[in-house]
Amino acid sequence: MSLIVQKYGGTSVGTAERIKNVAARVAKNRGKGDQVVVVVSAMSGVTDNLIKLAKEIMPLPNEREMDVLLATGEQTTIALTAIALHAIGLNAVSLTGAQAGIVTDGVHTKAKIQNITPKRIHELLDAGNVVIVAGFQGQTIEGQVTTLGRGGSDLTAIALAAALKADLCQIFTDVDGVYTADPRIVPKARKLNEISYDEMLELASLGAKVMQSRSVEFAKKFGVVFEVRSSLNDNPGTIVKEETTSMEDIVVRGVSLDKNQAKVTLVGVPDKPGVAARIFKAIGDANVNVDMIVQNISHGRGTPATDISFTVDKPDLLKAQKVIDSLRAEIGFGDVISTDAIGKLSLVGVGMKSHTGVAGKMFDTLAREGVNIEMISTSEIKISVIVELAKGEQAMRAVHTAFLG
Amino acid sequence: MSLIVQKYGGTSVGTAERIKNVAARVAKNRGKGDQVVVVVSAMSGVTDNLIKLAKEIMPLPNEREMDVLLATGEQTTIALTAIALHAIGLNAVSLTGAQAGIVTDGVHTKAKIQNITPKRIHELLDAGNVVIVAGFQGQTIEGQVTTLGRGGSDLTAIALAAALKADLCQIFTDVDGVYTADPRIVPKARKLNEISYDEMLELASLGAKVMQSRSVEFAKKFGVVFEVRSSLNDNPGTIVKEETTSMEDIVVRGVSLDKNQAKVTLVGVPDKPGVAARIFKAIGDANVNVDMIVQNISHGRGTPATDISFTVDKPDLLKAQKVIDSLRAEIGFGDVISTDAIGKLSLVGVGMKSHTGVAGKMFDTLAREGVNIEMISTSEIKISVIVELAKGEQAMRAVHTAFLG
Numbered sequence: 117m118s119l120i121v122q123k124y125g126g127t128s129v130g131t132a133e134r135i136k137n138v139a140a141r142v143a144k145n146r147g148k149g150d151q152v153v154v155v156v157s158a159m160s161g162v163t164d165n166l167i168k169l170a171k172e173i174m175p176l177p178n179e180r181e182m183d184v185l186l187a188t189g190e191q192t193t194i195a196l197t198a199i200a201l202h203a204i205g206l207n208a209v210s211l212t213g214a215q216a217g218i219v220t221d222g223v224h225t226k227a228k229i230q231n232i233t234p235k236r237i238h239e240l241l242d243a244g245n246v247v248i249v250a251g252f253q254g255q256t257i258e259g260q261v262t263t264l265g266r267g268g269s270d271l272t273a274i275a276l277a278a279a280l281k282a283d284l285c286q287i288f289t290d291v292d293g294v295y296t297a298d299p300r301i302v303p304k305a306r307k308l309n310e311i312s313y314d315e316m317l318e319l320a321s322l323g324a325k326v327m328q329s330r331s332v333e334f335a336k337k338f339g340v341v342f343e344v345r346s347s348l349n350d351n352p353g354t355i356v357k358e359e360t361t362s363m364e365d366i367v368v369r370g371v372s373l374d375k376n377q378a379k380v381t382l383v384g385v386p387d388k389p390g391v392a393a394r395i396f397k398a399i400g401d402a403n404v405n406v407d408m409i410v411q412n413i414s415h416g417r418g419t420p421a422t423d424i425s426f427t428v429d430k431p432d433l434l435k436a437q438k439v440i441d442s443l444r445a446e447i448g449f450g451d452v453i454s455t456d457a458i459g460k461l462s463l464v465g466v467g468m469k470s471h472t473g474v475a476g477k478m479f480d481t482l483a484r485e486g487v488n489i490e491m492i493s494t495s496e497i498k499i500s501v502i503v504e505l506a507k508g509e510q511a512m513r514a515v516h517t518a519f520l521g
Numbered sequence: 522m523s524l525i526v527q528k529y530g531g532t533s534v535g536t537a538e539r540i541k542n543v544a545a546r547v548a549k550n551r552g553k554g555d556q557v558v559v560v561v562s563a564m565s566g567v568t569d570n571l572i573k574l575a576k577e578i579m580p581l582p583n584e585r586e587m588d589v590l591l592a593t594g595e596q597t598t599i600a601l602t603a604i605a606l607h608a609i610g611l612n613a614v615s616l617t618g619a620q621a622g623i624v625t626d627g628v629h630t631k632a633k634i635q636n637i638t639p640k641r642i643h644e645l646l647d648a649g650n651v652v653i654v655a656g657f658q659g660q661t662i663e664g665q666v667t668t669l670g671r672g673g674s675d676l677t678a679i680a681l682a683a684a685l686k687a688d689l690c691q692i693f694t695d696v697d698g699v700y701t702a703d704p705r706i707v708p709k710a711r712k713l714n715e716i717s718y719d720e721m722l723e724l725a726s727l728g729a730k731v732m733q734s735r736s737v738e739f740a741k742k743f744g745v746v747f748e749v750r751s752s753l754n755d756n757p758g759t760i761v762k763e764e765t766t767s768m769e770d771i772v773v774r775g776v777s778l779d780k781n782q783a784k785v786t787l788v789g790v791p792d793k794p795g796v797a798a799r800i801f802k803a804i805g806d807a808n809v810n811v812d813m814i815v816q817n818i819s820h821g822r823g824t825p826a827t828d829i830s831f832t833v834d835k836p837d838l839l840k841a842q843k844v845i846d847s848l849r850a851e852i853g854f855g856d857v858i859s860t861d862a863i864g865k866l867s868l869v870g871v872g873m874k875s876h877t878g879v880a881g882k883m884f885d886t887l888a889r890e891g892v893n894i895e896m897i898s899t900s901e902i903k904i905s906v907i908v909e910l911a912k913g914e915q916a917m918r919a920v921h922t923a924f925l926g
Contacts, residue, residue, distance in 0.1 A: 132577040166597065172537040173601060174608035181607070184615050185600035188593035192571065195590035196578060202586075203579035210589050215664060259620060 118283040119151045119241070123251065123273035126160035127290045128347035129193050132200075138347065139200035141288075142246055146206055151241045153280065155251045155273040156197055158189025179224035183253075183263045187213070190250035190269070197248045208246040211236065213262075214255035216247075218272065222256045226265035229254060229272075229334075232279035249276060267328025274331050278338040285340055287327065288347035293354030294319070294326055297371040301509045302516045308369065309352075312359035315369045318464040318498045332356065359466045367467035367474060368519040373512045374460040377407065378433040379490070379502060380426055380440065384450030387420040391447055395424065395440070402439050404432045408460075408493040408502065421450075425491060427502065430456050458490065459508030462500040463519065474519075475499050481518040487511045523688040524556045524646070528656065528678035531565035532695045533752035534598050537605075543752065544605035546693075547651055551611055556646045558685065560656045560678040561602055563594025584629035588658075588668045592618070595655035595674070602653045613651040616641065618667075619660035621652075623677065627661045631670035634659060634677075637684035654681060672733025679736050683743040690745055692732065693752035698759030699724070699731055702776040706914045707921045713774065714757075717764035720774045723869040723903045737761065764871045772872035772879060773924040778917045779865040782812065783838040784895070784907060785831055785845065789855030792825040796852055800829065800845070807844045809837040812865075813898040813907065826855075830896060832907065835861050863895065864913030867905040868924065874901050879924075886923040892916045 122142065129135050138154070145152050166185050170177040177185075194210035201208035217233035240247045251269025254262050264271050270287055277285035294316065297305040311319075313336035320329040326344055335342055335356065345353025363369075385391055392411065399406055405428065412423045428436045433456055440452055468474050475492075478499055482489060487510070491502035503511050527547065534540050543559070550557050571590050575582040582590075599615035606613035622638035645652045656674025659667050669676050675692055682690035699721065702710040716724075718741035725734040731749060740747055740761065750758025768774075790796055797816065804811055810833065817828040833841045838861055845857055873879050880897075883904055887894060892915070896907035908916050 132574060135578060169537055170601060170604055173540060173605045177604040178607050181600040181603045181615055184603075184617070185597060188596045191593045191596070192590060195586040196575060198586045198589075199575055199582040200578045202583050210586055212589070212666075261617075 117149050117151065119153070119280060120145055121153045121155065121273050121277040121280065121282045121285045122288060123155040123269055123286065124157065124288045124347055125269065125290070126157040126163070128288055129156050129197065130160040132196070135193070135196050135200045136203070138197060139204055139206070141347070142201060143204055143206055146246060152246045153237060153241070153276060153282070154197060154246060154248045155269055155276060156190060156193040156248060157251050157269040158186075159193055162189040162192065180260065183224045183227075183261050186263050187250070187253045187261045190252050194248045194250045201246050201248075206246055207244050208248060209240050210248040210250075211240075212250050213253035213272070214259075216249045216276070218249075218254035218275070219257055220254035220262045220264070222258075222260060222262065224260075225263055227254060227256075227262035229264070229275050232275055234276070234279045237276075237280065267331050270327055270331035271334055274335045274338075274340050274342060277340045277342065278334075282340075285335075285342035286353070287342055287344045289326065289344060290346065290348065291326065291344075292346045292349070292351050293344050294356070295370070296520045297512060297516050298373070301373065302371070302513050304513075304516060304521065306520075308354045310355040310357065310363070311369055312363055312466050313356060314359065314497055315464050315466055316356050318462070318495070319370055319372055364467045364470055366465060367471045368463050368465040369467075370464050371512055371516045371520065372462045372464065373508050374462070375505060375508065376430050377427045377458055377460050377502070378430045378436075378454065378456035379458050380428065380433070380436055381453040382424045382440065382449045382451075383453065384421045385424050386448060387422045392424060394447065395443060396426075398439050398443055399426075399428075399436055402435055404428055404436050404439065408491050408500065410491045410493075427458070427460070427491070457505040458502050459505045459511075460500050460502055461508060461511050461515065462498055463515065464498050466497050468497050468499070477518060478515060481514050482511055485511055485514045487514075522554050522556065524558070524685055525550055526558045526560065526678050526682040526685065526687045526690045527693060528560040528674055528691065529562065529693045529752055530674065530695070531562040531568070533693050534561050534602065535565040537601070540598070540601050540605045541608070543602060544609055544611070546752070547606060548609055548611055551651060557651045558642060558646070558681060558687070559602060559651060559653045560674055560681060561595060561598040561653060562656050562674040563591075564598055567594040567597070585665065588629045588632075588666050591668050592655070592658045592666045595657050599653045599655045603651075606651050606653075611651055612649050613653060614645050615653040615655075616645075617655045618658035618677070619664075621654045621681070623654075623659035623680070624662055625659035625667045625669070627663075627665060627667065629665075630668055632659060632661075632667035634669070634680050637680055639681070639684045642681075642685065672736050675732055675736035676739055679740045679743075679745050679747060682745045682747065683739075687745075690740075690747035691758070692747055692749045694731065694749060695751065695753065696731065696749075697751045697754070697756050698749050699761070700775070701925045702917060702921050703778070706778065707776070707918050709918075709921060709926065711925075713759045715760040715762065715768070716774055717768055717871050718761060719764065719902055720869050720871055721761050723867070723900070724775055724777055769872045769875055771870060772876045773868050773870040774872075775869050776917055776921045776925065777867045777869065778913050779867070780910060780913065781835050782832045782863055782865050782907070783835045783841075783859065783861035784863050785833065785838070785841055786858040787829045787845065787854045787856075788858065789826040790829050791853060792827040797829060799852065800848060801831075803844050803848055804831075804833075804841055807840055809833055809841050809844065813896050813905065815896045815898075832863070832865070832896070862910040863907050864910045864916075865905050865907055866913060866916050866920065867903055868920065869903050871902050873903070880904050882923060883920060886919050887916055890916060890919045892919075
């Protein structure tokens with residue numbers, strides 16, 4: 117008898133019919149004698165509607181009240197899922213985040229799980245129930261309703277799997293697993309059987325939309341092996357786990373393209389100590405997250421000057437430009453050139469640690485395609501380049517062919 | 522400084538715009554320096570939609586899960602109402618039934634309030650907040666979500682007013698108060714300035730839809746004076762309170778017509794001890810509520826036999842007929858005549874206790890109108906008659922004119 121935690125996202129529970137499908141899938145596992153904990157999200161569209169309703173009343177609603185409001189979405193789904201299990205003859209009990217013993221800090225709308233007391237879940241499982249837990253939500257020690265922010269239901273599932281010492285954690289979604297690249301862009305992309313936490317983290321941070329980084333980080337920290345798989349079929353998914361030696365044989369695990377980046381270049385920045393620090397401290401103070409930074413070598417005559425380029429998330433571009441403008445008098449740079457017509461193309465693979473020549477092969481591939489590289493950034497298991505947005509998908513296909521066939 | 526409990530029903534909070542109106546009304550009271558506790562229902566239509574969704578999955582869903590499901594309706598409204606108060610600059614905090622300290626028994630979908638610990642509400646009020654409490658819901662001592670059944674939000678408001686020792690309890694609804702009769706049927710009906718608990722109870726049990734009996738009973742038991750008034754205007758409403766001597770000067774407070782009744786007549790029932798008991802025990806065992814019972818005097822030749830008529834709620838008619846059929850062999854009666862084409866017309870007034878001639882005047886009025894009386898039932902403060910449904914409204918208008926102008 118195994119203990120399985122299964123998480124179903126908003127699309128998988130989007131209608132009464134789909135909730136019945138979830139119940140049927142759970143029943144299969146129960147039929148094998150497994151204990152099952154089901155974590156569900158709000159039905160697709162529900163959370164957005166609640167947010168819209170709140171914003172009709174006030175553009176920037178209070179975060180404590182948003183948590184009270186949004187927590188109703190998952191609470192609705194747990195009850196309906198329990199009813200769907202009853203309908204096919206299974207014993208099932210729903211639990212809100214609070215009832216499931218999920219205690220968080222008090223940072224509303226993006227609370228962190230502090231601890232989970234799974235006593236009640238164990239009791240209900242041992243009494244023969246499927247236990248349905250509301251994802252995305254918890255409660256402070258003082259009894260305030262909290263939510264965990266984007267990707268919160270995945271986090272609930274992985275944290276529960278850790279707390280319950282589950283044998284298996286399955287994240288059901290609307291794709292078959294993690295792919296070598298987005299199949300909508302790269303038709304030759306194929307599903308991976310396994311991927312390491314670190315590779316998954318790089319892919320998540322690079323804009324591959326399968327899961328949020330924080331859930332993967334949590335899984336890595338607590339050693340929770342999980343499977344990403346489809347709720348629409350019975351295909352095996354992708355196992356996400358600590359890297360093994362055999363994984364290093366594969367140099368490149370996947371290719372990603374992040375179109376949500378924008379680039380700012382400051383031309384003619386005085387080349388003296390402390391200037392870069394001043395710029396990026398000001399941008400950080402404005403809560404703008406900087407991804408890549410490139411400082412070119414000094415050039416020109418007269419006062420030594422340099423060009424500094426950096427990338428930010430597209431929605432933060434205006435804010436970043438404002439910060440830069442406010443620094444002009446103080447620092448005295450020349451032109452500021454911004455563009456959001458860029459894409460960040462990345463290769464990810466733990467095998468890069470022990471293989472050389474990956475960067476060279478990537479740059480060569482791009483050169484042959486006539487794709488200009490505007491910025492480069494590397495880590496132990498990743499190489500990212502900024503390219504012209506219009507050529508991003510073509511570049512991605514070429515690089516995928518070169519490394520992954 | 523007064524402490525006021527205000528309850529707003531589903532229509533009053535049915536849209537974002539209406540929730541803003543509620544906030545504006547609350548702000549007026551805060552402007553006078555009053556402390557305000559607001560109890561809200563689910564937005565109109567929300568509860569019905571949730572029930573529909575659950576029944577799509579299973580016709581008779583589990584009641585514990587229905588409570589988890591339905592409690593989301595009020596939880597949504599409290600958050601939106603708090604946000605609406607923030608939007609106009611007031612401090613406000615929402616509380617679920619559980620957070621407000623409302624402890625109930627464990628009878629899901631129709632739980633009874635066992636006690637209220639209003640400590641947290643008092644603290645929040647004293648800190649300058651409007652406190653918004655989810656109506657209709659509570660929590661068992663073990664932490665199970667419960668709901669209070671029909672009219673539950675009124676009950677929450679009145680119970681909170683008692684627990685908080687509020688100075689005033691206002692039930693906002695979509696009518697101006699309690700009327701001498703339903704104005705849609707009796708155009709001359711007028712709003713009452715005050716009414717006693719007992720009169721209100723009789724009107725509620727007679728089908729006047731303003732409030733459920735249980736909330737009025739609770740108010741009577743704990744001496745909570747409350748006002749029923751409209752959320753759509755500033756007209757004063759109807760005060761509901763313990764009867765005073767002056768109230769008895771008014772013989773008839775109101776007239777009601779209940780169209781939700783059906784009548785069953787058993788012809789030729791053997792007139793011997795124990796037969797009526799056998800019949801009504803069987804009907805009671807089937808959970809069918811019998812309202813009026815009339816047994817005519819024996820007639821006919823041969824074995825002494827009698828006719829027995831009784832009324833039940835229309836939806837229970839089929840069930841009652843089945844019970845009667847099952848008794849036929851055992852008891853041996855003749856025909857069974859059923860009809861749901863009846864109306865129960867009632868006069869209510871505490872003044873009847875000390876005034877004579879009310880029944881005579883009522884019967885005389887009906888006779889002049891050519892309305893036949895099929896059954897009669899009386900209490901200290903009420904006279905009810907069963908009449909032909911088609912003549913019910915005409916009869917109601919005539920009786921209203923005779924007693925109330």
